[in-house]
Amino acid sequence: QVQLVQSGSELKKPGASVKVSCRASGYTFTSYAMNWVRQAPGQGLEWMAWINTNTGNPTYAQGFTGRFVFSLDTSVSTAYLQISSLKAEDTAVYYCARLDYYDSSGYADYWGQGTLVTVSS
């Protein structure tokens, strides 16, 4: 069965960096793109980026360039999100989600369990 397993919660100080992993299993990793979605406390879902797992090419939402780096290691079927120069407003749950992309459309059919990143001094 398809599973996306994310790394555990993180507590970081402002200015530090964090790397969240998302390990996929139960399907061919390069057959589906990968989404990253942020959810701040008490807020809605905010799409961050999707990554073509064949080329590694990301498509970013506005506001998620610069400090946010999305990468892959296809040898271990894992996607990564790295955030640098963390700010308090980066405190959120970060989800990876498999993207079923077709005919210039798509949706997230499987989701990781989420990783809570807390930024606090």
Place this chain on the structure above:
Amino acid sequence: SYVLTQPPSVSVAPGQTARITCGGNNIGSKSVHWYQQKPGQAPVVVVYDDSDRPSGIPERFSGSNSGNTATLTISRVEAGDEADYYCQVWDSSSDHPVFGEGTKLTVL
């Protein structure tokens, strides 16, 4: 960027029908997907491509899409349906997904 508009909240009594709308410019020309998110859990897709249901999702969940409004309909609402619901489409101009702001469904 394409904007989706959802009501912040919908309330319904058990056994009744809940309708959650998602508005967007000519949304009827796009495929709409709906997610359910219960507190402390990851979202789950309950309807995709306007009206299709993934395996395991009850037939009580259905969707429609026409003109400027898509609708998620939950028939015979149960207490366990209480959750936040999000619509999503693909913004072809920027080639990425867009989420609605979410609707909190309260079962009275």
